[in-house]
Structures are given as structure tokens and as C-alpha cells.
Amino acid sequence: MSLLKVEDLTVQYDGSEALSGLSFTLEQGDYLCIVGENGSGKSTLIKALLGLKKPDGGSITYQGLAQSQIGYMPQQTDIQRDFPASVMEVVLTGCLKANGRRPFFSAKTKKLALENLEKTGAAQLAKKCYGELSGGQQQRVLMARALCSTEKLLILDEPVANLDPKATDELYALIDELNKKHGITVIMVSHDIRCAAMQAGKILHIDKTLVFFGTTNDYINSPEGRRFLSHSHHDI
Amino acid sequence: MDNIIKLLQMTFIQRALIVGVLVSLSAALLGVPLVLKRYSMIGDGLSHVGFCALSVAAVMNLAPLYFSIPVVVIAAFLLLRLSGKEKIKGDAATALITTSALAVGVIVTSFGSGITTDINSYMFGSILTMSRSDVRLSIVLSVAVLVLFVLFYNRLLAVTFDETFAKATGIKAQLYNMLLALLTALTIVLGMRMMGTLLISGLVVFPALTAMRVFKRFRSVMICSACVSVVCFVVGIIASYVFSTPAGASVVAADLLAFLLFWAIGAVKYR
Numbered sequence: 001m002s003l004l005k006v007e008d009l010t011v012q013y014d015g016s017e018a019l020s021g022l023s024f025t026l027e028q029g030d031y032l033c034i035v036g037e038n039g040s041g042k043s044t045l046i047k048a049l050l051g052l053k054k055p056d057g058g059s060i061t062y063q064g065l066a067q068s069q070i071g072y073m074p075q076q077t078d079i080q081r082d083f084p085a086s087v088m089e090v091v092l093t094g095c096l097k098a099n100g101r102r103p104f105f106s107a108k109t110k111k112l113a114l115e116n117l118e119k120t121g122a123a124q125l126a127k128k129c130y131g132e133l134s135g136g137q138q139q140r141v142l143m144a145r146a147l148c149s150t151e152k153l154l155i156l157d158e159p160v161a162n163l164d165p166k167a168t169d170e171l172y173a174l175i176d177e178l179n180k181k182h183g184i185t186v187i188m189v190s191h192d193i194r195c196a197a198m199q200a201g202k203i204l205h206i207d208k209t210l211v212f213f214g215t216t217n218d219y220i221n222s223p224e225g226r227r228f229l230s231h232s233h234h235d236i
Numbered sequence: 237m238d239n240i241i242k243l244l245q246m247t248f249i250q251r252a253l254i255v256g257v258l259v260s261l262s263a264a265l266l267g268v269p270l271v272l273k274r275y276s277m278i279g280d281g282l283s284h285v286g287f288c289a290l291s292v293a294a295v296m297n298l299a300p301l302y303f304s305i306p307v308v309v310i311a312a313f314l315l316l317r318l319s320g321k322e323k324i325k326g327d328a329a330t331a332l333i334t335t336s337a338l339a340v341g342v343i344v345t346s347f348g349s350g351i352t353t354d355i356n357s358y359m360f361g362s363i364l365t366m367s368r369s370d371v372r373l374s375i376v377l378s379v380a381v382l383v384l385f386v387l388f389y390n391r392l393l394a395v396t397f398d399e400t401f402a403k404a405t406g407i408k409a410q411l412y413n414m415l416l417a418l419l420t421a422l423t424i425v426l427g428m429r430m431m432g433t434l435l436i437s438g439l440v441v442f443p444a445l446t447a448m449r450v451f452k453r454f455r456s457v458m459i460c461s462a463c464v465s466v467v468c469f470v471v472g473i474i475a476s477y478v479f480s481t482p483a484g485a486s487v488v489a490a491d492l493l494a495f496l497l498f499w500a501i502g503a504v505k506y507r
Contacts, residue, residue: 050404068406074398079272083397085454093394097405103387129452149405 010057033200071150094148136167258378264443264465279437288341295348312417361432361484442491449502
């Protein structure tokens with residue numbers, strides 16, 4: 001069953017087209033990696049998928065899932081790095097939808113937060129101060145927060161940016177586990193193209209419009225894929 | 237002690253204390269998200285706009301509060317919005333608005349009475365200026381701030397920590413930003429005549445930073461910030477009476493001492 005259907009999507013920024021005529025579909029349980037150069041419209045696509053930017057043409061349809069039920073993990077901001085909040089407080093900000101209109105968190109909501117911290121292997125950090133964690137630990141906490149607002153779809157924006165190689169490997173392993181073991185569909189934007197491509201089952205390569213969409217194996221053997229992979233090899 | 241009791245019986249002192257405590261409380265609570273969102277200078281910008289508005293009101297014989305409140309509220313909306321994706325960045329926008337408001341205010345004042353004592357009391361505050369309507373407005377303001385922070389605490393934390401994520405989960409982040417702007421503007425307008433245009437932003441910035449030296453959880457930072465702010469205000473006012481120093485400056489000096497104390501405690505605790 002397709003979870004997400006993007007048809008002929010066009011998004012404009014300040015009058016110029018950041019994305020045009022983009023179409024692809026995603027099945028439940030897919031692991032998609034979005035690749036492309038800087039300014040190719042990756043961030044715009046994410047914003048559109050989350051409903052933060054209205055499409056100027058085409059459509060985005062979710063099946064069995066509301067747009068606000070996507071688990072989103074944005075890139076870290078400067079504000080967050082030394083933010084005075086406990087890990088639990090941070091994860092709970094992902095549970096606001098689940099908690100409904102209540103002004104305070106119910107016991108059930110707190111349980112949900114703890115369960116997701118366990119899923120990301122960060123349960124022992126619950127009482128720690130978020131600002132004092134390592135980069136990899138912070139990402140696990142943000143992943144738990146994202147999981148609190150979804151059961152089906154995670155959108156990860158550059159999840160391994162600024163992480164050391166060990167933390168990067170661990171985070172990829174975690175994403176893989178969430179995808180395979182818990183059946184959560186994953187959409188990931190990554191600069192770390194070669195690693196990301198090894199992880200993901202499908203690749204969406206965009207450059208303001210569709211360049212390639214298909215399985216990772218097909219991508220590696222396609223002319224676009226070969227060019228992009230060898231090109232980014234020199235970059236790194 | 238007798239002197240202090242006698243002091244507390246004077247109407248202008250009672251008013252100043254009520255308004256001061258409530259404004260300190262509101263400023264301290266609003267200060268935490270503002271400082272964390274890197275809007276520390278907004279209090280300074282708004283108080284200068286308030287100064288400009290008060291000068292215009294004085295010269296044109298308008299009711300000072302009813303004229304300055306809408307002006308400062310509009311400035312607050314502009315400042316919080318200007319800091320987004322606009323061409324002029326937040327700190328530069330604040331600097332522009334601060335200095336131009338000050339310039340216009342000083343020129344307008346010179347057209348009016350032209351007496352420098354007016355400017356002096358605007359700049360450094362005067363404890364004698366609080367009226368009955370200030371007392372009423374400060375009660376309304378502090379109730380609004382408390383309601384916002386108690387009932388919408390979790391949403392405010394979400395929006396402060398990560399606005400993009402909050403928006404993606406369906407929280408109306410812009411609404412909370414506008415509420416923050418509105419309440420900050422009211423706090424500044426109410427507090428600035430007592431604390432002074434140049435000193436009022438201390439009430440917004442100091443308590444939050446002081447609390448963050450020692451506490452590492454959002455809830456504790458909030459509570460500590462509010463307590464520190466109120467205590468420093470009362471201590472500052474008493475000190476200003478005992479040592480015959482200007483009220484606003486004494487309060488900020490008390491805030492500074494508290495900051496240094498908490499900084500030392502934090503340094504020892506997190507060594």
C-alpha cells in the first residue's frame with residue numbers, strides 16, 4: 001500500500017521555482033534517501049512534505065496518516081546545543097499531539113516518551129541535561145522526540161551532520177533498526193551520500209526536478225548515480 | 237526598621253512595590269524564552285520605542301499609557317518578525333529601531349518643555365511615576381503572563397526549543413511568538429517609567445541568565461528566574477531607600493550581584 005504519493009509537485013521561493021514537476025510514491029516500510037547538490041531543493045521538498053510550505057502546483061497525498069503525524073527530526077540549531085532542559089522535557093515536546101488539549105502531561109504520555117527513549121537506546125539519559133550530552137546522544141534524544149509524534153513515518157534532515165564516524169555508524173544502525181524491526185518508513189536527507197546510499201533501499205536524486213527515483217542498486221548502476229557518487233567522492 | 241515600616245505606608249511606595257514586583261515577575265518569565273531564542277536585546281529596543289512614544293504623548297498631551305502601549309506592541313511584532321528570513325537581521329534591526337526611536341524621542345522632547353530633568357527621569361526611571369491605572373494594568377499583565385506560562389508551558393517549551401519541529405507537529409508557533417511579543421511590550425511599557433529606558437531590559441535578561449548558571453532543567457530555570465527577579469527587585473528598592481540611590485539602578489545592581497553569586501555557585505557545582 002502506498003503511504004505517500006507526490007504528484008507533479010511544484011514549489012516556488014520568492015518567485016523562482018525551487019522544485020518543479022516532481023513525482024514519486026513511497027510504500028509503507030520503505031527507506032528512502034533524498035540526495036542532491038546544495039540548492040537542489042531537498043530542504044524545500046521536506047518543508048512541503050511536512051506542510052510547512054504550501055505547494056504551488058501538484059499534490060502530496062498521505063494514506064492512513066495525517067500530515068501532523070510525521071515524526072520529524074530537523075537539523076540541530078545553535079539554540080539547542082546548550083539549552084537548559086532535561087532530556088525528558090525535550091522528548092515530551094514531541095508528545096503534545098498525543099497528549100491532546102491537556103495543559104499537563106498525563107502518565108500515559110510520559111510512558112510513551114520513555115518507551116521511545118528506550119527504542120533509541122537513550123533511556124538512561126532521561127534525567128540528564130540535554131545541553132550536556134554528546135552530539136550522538138543528542139541525536140538519539142531528538143529521534144525519540146520524533147518517534148513520539150509518529151508511528152509510521154520519520155523524516156530525518158541530515159541526521160549525521162557534525163557527528164564523528166563512530167556516532168555516525170551507531171545512528172545509521174539505529175535508523176536501520178527502526179525501519180526493519182519497527183516497520184517505520186524513513187525519509188532521510190543526507191550529504192553523506194555514499195554511506196546513506198548503502199543504508200537506504202531507495203534513492204530520490206533531485207536537482208530542482210526529478211533526476212532519478214528507484215532502488216539503490218539501480219541507482220548505483222545508472223549513469224546519474226555513477227556520476228553523482230564519483231563526484232561526491234572527490235568532495236569528501 | 238521603623239523607617240522601613242513608615243516607608244511602606246506611603247502610597248507611592250506601595251504602588252511602586254506592587255507594580256515593580258508584578259513587572260519583575262512577568263519580565264523574568266518572559267525573559268527565559270526571549271534569552272534562549274537570542275532576543276536578549278528586544279527589551280532595550282522596545283523601551284527606546286516606549287521612550288519615543290512617551291515623549292510624543294507628552295508633547296501632544298495624549299494619555300501616556302494608551303498612546304505608548306499600541307506603539308510598543310507594533311514595534312515588538314516588527315522586531316520579532318524582522319529577525320526571521322528578512323534582509324536585515326535581528327540584532328541589526330534592533331539597533332536601528334533603538335537608536336532611531338531615541339533620536340526621535342529626544343528631538344520631540346526638545347520641542348516640548350525642553351527641560352532636561354524630563355529626559356533624566358525617562359532614562360533612569362522614577363519611582364514617583366506609578367499611578368492607579370499602572371497598578372491595575374500590571375495586575376492584568378501578570379495574571380495574563382502567569383496563565384500563559386502555566387497552561388501553555390509545554391507548548392512554549394516546544395516552540396522555544398525547536399520552532400520548526402513544533403510547527404511540523406501542528407503547533408501554531410507564530411501565535412506563541414506574537415503572544416510573547418505582546419506581553420513583553422506591555423511589561424516594558426509598564427516597567428520603563430519606574431526602572432528607566434536604559435535599565436528596564438536588565439529585568440528581562442538578568443533573572444533568566446542568573447537561573448541558567450545553576451539550573452539545567454527548563455522548569456527549574458523558570459521558577460528560579462521568577463523568584464530571583466522578585467527578590468532582587470525588593471532588595472534593590474530597599475537598598476535605594478537606605479543608601480539614597482536611584483531605584484532602577486539599585487534594582488539592576490541587585491540583579492548583577494545575584495548573577496555573580498549564581499555564577500560562582502554554578503562554577504563550583506559544575507566544576
